[in-house]
Amino acid sequence: MGIYDIIPRMKNILYAQSGGVTAVINASACGVIETARANSDNIGKVFAAKNGIIGVLKEELIDTSLESDAAIAALKHTPGGAFGSCRYKLKSIEENKAEYERLIEVLAAHDIGVFMYNGGGDSADTAHKISQVGEKLGYPVQCIGIPKTIDNDLPVTDTCPGFGSAAKYVATSIREASYDIAAMASSSTKVFVMEVMGRHAGWLAAAGGLAREQDADGPHIILFPERAFDKAAFLNKVSAAVKQYGFCSIVVSEGVKDQDGKFLSDNGVRDAFGHAQLGGVAPTIAQLIKQELDLKYHWAVLDYLQRSARHLASQTDVDQAYAVGKAAVEYAIAGKNAVMPVIVRESDAPYKWHIGEAKLADLANVEKMMPANFISEDGFGITQACRDYMLPLIQGEAYPPFINGLPAYVKLKNELCKKIVEETNYASR
């Protein structure tokens, strides 16, 4: 290039995390920032919203250029959400136009040409709307979604970054607990119940089924939110497993409902003050087994551990999380708008995939449920089709570095930019 070439105005990127975090959402952030740094001819700064979209409304923007290359690289192996996430869904434009205007105002003030929203279906919807509003307000901003959710419920994409690692952790955990109870069952505990996340769809519960390679292996029973709880059939199945294998190992989704569509975890238990019981469908199922079959039980509830267990992340998942972050920057450079990079599967075995381009409009607010043919006929297990789909997603062990016996995760400096927009009612949120 000659020295007289016009230097194009650099686009800054604003990256925000949304909703429940995962073991690999920071790997996507790493992909975004590293790719932007490698393309400093085309991209300006990467700002990150503090605590997601709320940080944009409050004009709390983190200047990631102040972080070292080493710190950014370490995001690839750090769980949680490095800049903070939030549970905050923007209202519709009709209901709260001022909120969108405020967003555009903040983006414009910081020369942000690209907004990247790393989340699930809600986030795709929000990013899509911001793209439309910017256009109308005369400040067009490229909006690019980056997929993320352990729930694996986004359409179009083969899988959602975050799911593969959670699935690997769930399957490993129920395998290990099943080895434990198998040793104890002759004289002690006969039933183990492990509760996993998934209020609407049984993807993570199904992942537990990957641990079962032979009939005797746990889990012997999976309870899916897709199937109404059939108490009699369930208890029969527990009895049969204990009779045949000596013990029964169970994975239950938090979203399991009874025949009337009521969550099993809301079992009417009340404390002395009339407060609802403390939650957890695993203890409910365990107690039922005790009452009806008089079998000794143990139960575990994974909760946040299943989505933060970066120590056991799937290499495939980490690679894909990084790849969608990287692709988002490439889309930004190519001038794309209202799109999301997604995972496209080419084949199951060997698993081959590439990044494809999807429209945000096609992903917004659509939940992908498990295919009916992933659940076995009796409703308590997974099929070969399910295994074929899921096994590739848990391949490879992407261990983090350990220091002094514990995983060494990074904490960023997260220094905020100076606020330059006049304070509004959003500033005090």
Add this chain to the structure above:
Amino acid sequence: MGIYDIIPRMKNILYAQSGGVTAVINASACGVIETARANSDNIGKVFAAKNGIIGVLKEELIDTSLESDAAIAALKHTPGGAFGSCRYKLKSIEENKAEYERLIEVLAAHDIGVFMYNGGGDSADTAHKISQVGEKLGYPVQCIGIPKTIDNDLPVTDTCPGFGSAAKYVATSIREASYDIAAMASSSTKVFVMEVMGRHAGWLAAAGGLAREQDADGPHIILFPERAFDKAAFLNKVSAAVKQYGFCSIVVSEGVKDQDGKFLSDNGVRDAFGHAQLGGVAPTIAQLIKQELDLKYHWAVLDYLQRSARHLASQTDVDQAYAVGKAAVEYAIAGKNAVMPVIVRESDAPYKWHIGEAKLADLANVEKMMPANFISEDGFGITQACRDYMLPLIQGEAYPPFINGLPAYVKLKNELCKKIVEETNYASR
């Protein structure tokens, strides 16, 4: 040796696992069997009791010589109890002399000269008694204990194999969950409660404290069974953490008691039928925080996962578990009786240790509690003395091999020897 040398009668070993299994009890079994195989000049077969001492009473003895070297080597990375364990405490000799006589009868029938009992304080007591009874009945048997328990409550030994791996898992898990909640706290969950095992002593709860390297790191609060639950002080501490760090991360021992010495998990909650609530002190604590401070919470219960998570075992722990198994065979060859190999600490940093010899009588039925100076003054954290003690025990990552995305654990053939003792009343247990 000349051909006229007298070939000594080979001692067979009977190895049995006892009580709750761990991530590394099979590593001790591996140490026993591999060392016996390497000393086939001095040691006959290694039998393993099926399901612990019950298997001896029922004369269900597994012939480990039928297992391949590869299968035995794989025990070193396999959780659970490969031959089955049991919760069964022998009565005193006075109460049930016949039971001891039956044991000796079975040992004698299979030419067993050495009985190895891999367990905690109860098992040390049992092994000690069997040694005394054998002597009296004219069939002296060398009884050798092998230490094991995630509870870390055996005296004499520096630590108990099984504890270090559970501690590493607990500390890693609360670190990871703390990263998660830190990202969510601004607009959602503010408190995370993780329940760990330890009904009588807070060793595992204390291990959670290793994750906290800076003030802001979780866990901010540990609830120990050693300290009566002080509701007001606890709630103040939760509020303070949320105010200062934005969130509060808590580790609670299942054994926490109120001021009257009653388990907190027994909180009087009853279902519609008057049955006691479903257990779990984590949900109890979480509910308390919701009621008193109105903070959004999440909770997890680790249960069996913390003692079976072989995928995150401590290399130090695996080494020690193997070493006590190996030493047990060396003691057997040396003709020792009523002893247990234990871990002797030489220094904290660098951590140096060797195997020492302890008398079973000194270990039997004695519980080692946490030193008072391991708990911080306010009762909610650990001290530097505790860190200095514990950190060495979680060092090193002894990853198992993975196949197809999941840890590859071994299942033995576990073929039983032919029964040769006349059936007695114990045979039908």
